[in-house]
Amino acid sequence: MQKMITIRSGEHNLSGALHLPEYRKEAIPLLIFIHGFVGSKVGEHRLFVKAARYFTERGYGVFRFDFSGCGESDGDYAGVTVTNQLKEVQDVVAYLFSIRGIDQRRITMVGHSMGGAIASLTAASDTRIKQLILWSPVGTPYEDITGILGPKAVHEIARRGSHDYHGFMISQTFLKDLKKHQPIEAVRSFTGPAHIIHAEADEQIPKEHAVRYANSFNKRIDTKQVLEQYIVKSDHTFSSYSFEDELFHKSLAWLEGSPVEKLVSQT
Numbered sequence: 001m002q003k004m005i006t007i008r009s010g011e012h013n014l015s016g017a018l019h020l021p022e023y024r025k026e027a028i029p030l031l032i033f034i035h036g037f038v039g040s041k042v043g044e045h046r047l048f049v050k051a052a053r054y055f056t057e058r059g060y061g062v063f064r065f066d067f068s069g070c071g072e073s074d075g076d077y078a079g080v081t082v083t084n085q086l087k088e089v090q091d092v093v094a095y096l097f098s099i100r101g102i103d104q105r106r107i108t109m110v111g112h113s114m115g116g117a118i119a120s121l122t123a124a125s126d127t128r129i130k131q132l133i134l135w136s137p138v139g140t141p142y143e144d145i146t147g148i149l150g151p152k153a154v155h156e157i158a159r160r161g162s163h164d165y166h167g168f169m170i171s172q173t174f175l176k177d178l179k180k181h182q183p184i185e186a187v188r189s190f191t192g193p194a195h196i197i198h199a200e201a202d203e204q205i206p207k208e209h210a211v212r213y214a215n216s217f218n219k220r221i222d223t224k225q226v227l228e229q230y231i232v233k234s235d236h237t238f239s240s241y242s243f244e245d246e247l248f249h250k251s252l253a254w255l256e257g258s259p260v261e262k263l264v265s266q267t
Contacts, residue, residue, distance in 0.1 A: 009091040015072035016065030027103035033064040036113030040071030044237040078169035081177035120183035132194040139209030142178040199234040
C-alpha cells in the first residue's frame with residue numbers, strides 16, 4: 001500500500017510517499033529514506049521506489065520524501081542548505097511518529113550520499129532514530145560536494161554568488177553552510193546500531209569514508225561494533241539490478257540481525 005503525503009515544514013510543503021505492508025498483525029518497523037544532493041524521493045534509476053517495494057514486501061514500512069527545492073516539494077534549490085534540511089527532517093519524523101501502527105521502538109533512518117550525512121547528523125541528536133544505515137555516505141560535506149561541482153563551478157559561486165548545476169541553483173550560502181557540518185565526528189553521539197554499505201567503485205564519494213565512519217562509530221563506549229561492507233564494482237548510485245539486489249539484501253540481512261561473521265563474509 002502506497003499513500004502520498006504532504007508535510008508542512010516552515011513555509012514549504014514537502015512531498016512524501018508512505019509504503020506499508022499489505023498484511024500486518026503488529027506494530028510496523030519503519031525505514032525513513034533520505035535522498036542526497038539535488039536528488040529526490042524517487043532516486044536515480046528509481047532506487048528508492050524499488051527499495052520501498054522490496055522492504056514493504058518483507059514487512060517494513062517505508063517513508064521517502066523530497067526536501068524543499070527537490071522533486072515535487074515546494075521551494076527552489078537556491079534556498080537549500082543542510083541546516084534547513086535538518087529542520088525538515090525533524091518535521092518529517094514528528095509527523096511519522098503521529099501515525100498509528102508504527103513501532104516507535106524500531107525507527108531506522110537510511111541515507112544515501114548526502115542523505116547519509118544528513119541521516120548521521122540527525123541520528124546524532126534525535127533519540128527517536130533507533131538505527132542507522134548509510135549507503136555510500138558523504139563524509140566531508142564541503143569537500144565532497146565541491147568535488148562533485150568542480151573547481152569552475154566553485155569559482156563561479158565565489159565570484160557571482162551562485163551556479164546553475166544541471167538546473168539546480170547552488171548558492172554561496174549553501175556552500176558556506178556545508179562547512180558547519182561534520183557527520184563523521186557527529187555519529188559518536190549516536191547510541192544505536194549502525195551499518196555502512198559503500199559502492200566499491202564509487203566515482204563521486206571516496207569509499208574510504210566507510211572506514212572513517214566505522215572508526216568513528218567504534219570509538220563509542222558500550223555500543224555494538226559497526227562494520228562496513230562494499231558492493232564490488234558498483235558505482236555511486238548502485239546503477240544495475242545486481243548492485244541494487246545486493247544493496248537491499250545486505251541491508252535487510254543487517255536489519256534482521258544476521259551474525260557478524262556472515263556480514264563479514266559477504267563483504
